[in-house]
Amino acid sequence: MSWLADAKTELAAERILDAAGELFVRQGVDKPGMDELARAAGCSRATLYRYFENRQALIYAFAHREARLITKQVAGATAYEADPGKRAVDAVVACLAAVRERPHLQAWYAGDSNVLRDVLQESPIIRGSAQSYLTSEDEPSDPDLADWILRIILSFLTNPGEDEEAERRLLERFLSATSRS
Structure with missing residues (x-):
């Protein structure tokens, strides 16, 4: 070809x-x-x-395409943060902003659809993207932390805080402390 x-x-x-x-x-x-x-x-x-x-392959291809675009945006927002806890908080905040600014993604987390949850749980590409937010080259990866981050993102998408500052405050309080332990 x-x-x-x-x-x-x-x-x-x-x-x-x-x-x-x-x-x-x-x-x-x-x-x-x-x-x-x-x-x-x-x-x-x-x-x-x-x-x-099949339909599932199309859904995953769509989700992976969007994940690649969002990952680039998040990487730009977190590139210079050396502290792992702060980098994780910045990554989640940037990811939430990137998803929310794409109206075509709202159907993925609004209402009672479980498609986004299923994709987040099953996709090694999205899990790998989440992992990249959490560690640098010299840090060991923690798949449980990546899973937890994806659950946090899904939680904030389906049940948002009152504003970005309130979400950041919660993330700083709980995520920064957890990523250091």
Whole structure:
């Protein structure tokens, strides 16, 4: 396959994921089936299945694409913080802000959908992103801490504090102390 074909494949997958994002905003993440997703993307169902073997694969691809964008944003916000506790707090605050500023992600945590919880629990890519916020190259990784951070993020998304300062205060009080022990 030539490099041009690879670029077209990537562009087609991105177009499908963009259409899925728009559909998720209108209907929620749980609602649209593969037929609706194909129609929204302007392709056949067979074409959709060529790029995503099933609905779950499409949902994970969408979540992973968003996670990569958010991880870059969070990395920029935490790059110069040497203290692990402060870096973890800054990372969670930056992650919450990045998710909240993307209206197409609101369907993932609003209402009673469990899709975001399931993706956070099962995705090694998202878990790895969370882990990268918590440790530097010379620090050992702690998968339990990454799991806890993802639970905190989900908790604040589904049940926000009164404002960012209140959330930061809670994070500083409990997360900074925990990440040092």
